Each structure stands twice: as structure tokens, then as C-alpha cells.
Amino acid sequence: MTVISRPGDPTRLLEPGLLVGPRWRETGTGGKREHRDPATGRVQQVYALAGADEVAEAVVAARAAQPAWRAWPIDRRRDVLLRLGALIRDRAADLAAINALEVGTPAALSYQRYTGGQTFFDYYAGWLDKATGDTVRTPGGLDLTLLEPIGVVGAILTWNHPLANIQTTVAAALAAGCAVVIKPPEQAPFAALCFGRLCAEAGVPPGVVSVLPGGPEVGDALVRHPGVDKIGFVGGPGTARRIQAAAAPTLTPLLLELGGKSASLVFADADLDRACRFALLITANSGQGCTIPTRMLVHEDVYDDVLDRLVAGLRAVEVGDPFDPAARMGPLIDAAACERVLAVIDRARRDGTATLALGGERLGAEHLGDGLAGGYFVAPTVFADVDPASELATEEIFGPVLSVLRFRTEAQAVELANASRYGLAGYVHTRDVDRALRVASALDVGNVGINGAGAPAGPFAPFGGVKQSGYGKVGGLAGLLEFTRTKNVLLAVDE
Incomplete structure (x- = not known):
């Protein structure tokens, strides 16, 4: 390497x-x-x-x-x-x-x-x-x-x-x-x-x-x-x-x-290991990406299991110096970004629209060592039982913050996913091919990934959004x- x-x-x-x-x-x-x-x-x-x-x-x-x-x-x-x-x-x-x-x-x-x-x-x-x-x-x-x-x-x-x-x-x-x-x-x-x-x-x-x-x-x-x-x-x-x-x-x-507020829909028949690995994308570039699946919509039958897997997976992500080969997540770009993301987290903790399941803090010397004490590191953060109308569920945070919501039916999942002013990307996790294609068609976005496929696909395929994700x-x-x-x-x- x-x-x-x-x-x-x-x-x-x-x-x-x-x-x-x-x-x-x-x-x-x-x-x-x-x-x-x-x-x-x-x-x-x-x-x-x-x-x-x-x-x-x-x-x-x-x-x-x-x-x-x-x-x-x-x-x-x-x-x-x-x-x-x-x-x-x-x-x-x-x-x-x-x-x-x-x-x-x-x-x-x-x-x-x-x-x-x-x-x-x-x-x-x-x-x-x-x-x-x-x-x-x-x-x-x-x-x-x-x-x-x-x-x-x-x-x-x-x-x-x-x-x-x-x-x-x-x-x-x-x-x-x-x-x-x-x-x-x-x-x-x-x-x-x-x-x-x-x-x-x-x-x-x-x-x-x-x-x-x-x-x-x-x-x-x-x-x-x-x-x-x-x-x-x-x-x-x-x-x-x-x-x-x-x-x-x-x-x-x-x-x-x-921008985007991309939803990842996890149905009860999904490969949960794969779906939860995909959710670790919230740490990619410290969450500073428009296609990152920042909302995870999970069927109620597997919700608790998925939440436990997410917390365990994100807790294990190595955060540190961008030049450390083991680091999989670095800092946010600057002090303003760090303060903005922490302010969103703080508001969510105060207003009762979600339950903090992991993270939520700035990482300093006690986590990273004295050399990185002044860096702009925010811990990977998971909020559970997120109110669909809350800031966490509707606004692009541009930080390592994952919002997890539950759904009961396919129609409800699609409705929750589409309840956004953005329409850049969406993701579907299911073993049912008919459902995967049906939901992909129903999502009001420009790009859909199924069972771990990301967006964009690289230079080979067209990429772009709808609604307030552009044209x-x-x-x-x-x-x-x-x-x-x-x-x-x-x-x-x-x-």
C-alpha cells in the first residue's frame, strides 16, 4: 500500500x-x-x-x-x-x-x-x-x-x-x-x-x-x-x-x-450487513458530500437490529490525522464548518426531535493526541427516532451526522424519502427485485443506487438532480x- x-x-x-x-x-x-x-x-x-x-x-x-x-x-x-x-x-x-x-x-x-x-x-x-x-x-x-x-x-x-x-x-x-x-x-x-x-x-x-x-x-x-x-x-x-x-x-x-438529503431505504428482507456497511458512507469526507445517505429509513421489523449495527460500525471507524493510513475519517474543512455542525447537533439534543445514539461531540486531544487538539474533528454521530419534520431530517448538515427513521409500509417509506426539497440521490436495500425497481421508479431523485450501489457511477453515466438539487x-x-x-x-x- x-x-x-x-x-x-x-x-x-x-x-x-x-x-x-x-x-x-x-x-x-x-x-x-x-x-x-x-x-x-x-x-x-x-x-x-x-x-x-x-x-x-x-x-x-x-x-x-x-x-x-x-x-x-x-x-x-x-x-x-x-x-x-x-x-x-x-x-x-x-x-x-x-x-x-x-x-x-x-x-x-x-x-x-x-x-x-x-x-x-x-x-x-x-x-x-x-x-x-x-x-x-x-x-x-x-x-x-x-x-x-x-x-x-x-x-x-x-x-x-x-x-x-x-x-x-x-x-x-x-x-x-x-x-x-x-x-x-x-x-x-x-x-x-x-x-x-x-x-x-x-x-x-x-x-x-x-x-x-x-x-x-x-x-x-x-x-x-x-x-x-x-x-x-x-x-x-x-x-x-x-x-x-x-x-x-x-x-x-x-x-x-x-445539495442533497439522500435517503437510504432498508426493507425487512434486505441484507442488513451490506446495508449497514453502506451507511458508513456518512464518514466519507467527514459527511461533506451531497450524495451521502444522511437519512436512513428502516422498516420497523428490523429497526432495532439495524440501529445496533450502525452504532457498532460507526464506533469502530478510525478518526484521525488524514495522513495516518489507518484513518477512515478526518476533520471538517474549517472552524466555521465545525461550529455549524455542532450547533445542529446541539439543537437536536435540546429540542427533543431525536434521540442521540452515538457521538455528538467535538474530538480533541483526549481522543486524538495533542498534535490534533486544534483540528476540526466531529465524532461520527447517529440520531435515532428522528422526527421527519425536524432539521435533522430535512436540512443538509454536511457533516458526519446520520438520521435514522422508521417506517411500516413501502408507501410510507417512499413518502418519507420524497418529503424533501432535495432530489439528488436515493438508495434501496431489498432482496425483492420487483420492489427494488418499483421503489427506484417512485423516488423523486436523479440517481438511485440499489443494494450498495453508489451514486454517481463515475464518468460513464449521467449524474444530476431534480427539485432543489439542481438541473x-x-x-x-x-x-x-x-x-x-x-x-x-x-x-x-x-x-
């Missing part, structure tokens, strides 16, 4: 800067920000932020560079994407260490993700000579449809899976022949900046990719810029509503991948088509 050690000097990996069109810069008009190690709370880097001025420059550069990138022969553009995929695998150890330093994800888990299977760049490289338009013979003519790149894409990304979020949006956009201005989150910009350097190494032409770490000012300027042809946003519905309002004057189309798709051919437009050409043919 590859062991990734904590670097003595984190600044070696956490390289600051701004990639504005073809040039790297050390300063920006958005000021500077400190980054703290999520595992220790100590400052480990100071870095520059972009502002509206850099957005304007990057968009101008993207518009200048995109026509030539679009015109590249398909095999040449394909080879660049393949090199990007290979570089991600080759630099997996460094990328995993960056993820651990800036987000707190266990490095061993990130390394497995970066080295296991195709990247989105490999996948979309394979589509370049296959995604074509149609040719139809019409009375008196020949009708052609042409797939063309949409133009310049603004990619506004969240912090929980920085490189994964880059891949799902940027790979398809580049494959389509678009130029991309990336706004990584101000809390975690370093994976995106590393990606910008990999783009140059892979042969992406200067100006085709910009990387502008920054706050809301950068996102707002990108959305409002008339030179941006589409926005891809990963984040929460509150910010998405503001983006929609800002995009309205220019009618800029949006791809929105938003549009990443992954699969649908993800590529998000960044194309169809032109119709009618050719008159003499009979």
Missing part, C-alpha cells in the same frame, strides 16, 4: 498564485487569505485571491484562445485530454496530499480514487470522434445537425471534492472545444491551481484554462460577464438562486449541481452535450 506522509513543509504542495489567461501571477485584486490545516488548526499558507479585474482579463483571454482550440484536429485534442488523465494518475500522491492538507480528506482514500479507473479526461477523450450530429434526407434536401462548442464556460466549484468537481465540469467542456475559467473555492484553491499547472504540462494552449481563486465577487463577476456562454456551478441552492438572478440579464444558461447532467454523453449547441444546416438537393 502506498503511504503518503505529512510533508514537513506544506507550502511545497500548497502553491499559491492566479492563472489569468496565459500568465501566472502572485497577487490579485481580491486581497489575501490564510489557509489553516483542518487537522491542526494551524496556518500553513497565505495566498492571493482574484477579483473582478482578473475575471475580465481571463474571459478576454478565453475568448481569444477558444476558436483555435475548437479548430484543433480531434486526435490532437484527444491526446491532450489523455495526457491530463495520465498526469492525474502519475501525480496521485501529491494530489492526495493536497486534498488532505486543504480539505482534510484521508490521503489514502484520495489516492485510491485518483489511481483507480478512468478519469473524466480519459472518458471524454474517447467521445471526441463519436459525438456527432445527424444527417436526415428531407423532401428536396439534406438536413445536417452540427455539434459545436458552446464557447467560454465559467466553472464555479465548491470545496468538498476539489479535483473531482473540476473533472466533472472541466473535462467535458474541454472535450467539447470550450475554454474554461475556473473559480475554485477560496477555502480550498490548491488542487485547482495544481490542475492549472498540469494543463500546461499536458499541452492545453495558453488562455484556454484560467484558475482564479476568489470569493463571491469573483463568482458574481464571472456570472454577469457577457463573454461567458455557460456557467457550471457546484454548491448549495442558496448560492444557486443568486447565480440565477445574476445570469438573468444575459440569459446565460446554467448547469447546477446542488443538468455531468458524466456520460449527456455531460458532454451540456457544453455543446446544435446547429441545423439544410442543404437543398436538386431532384
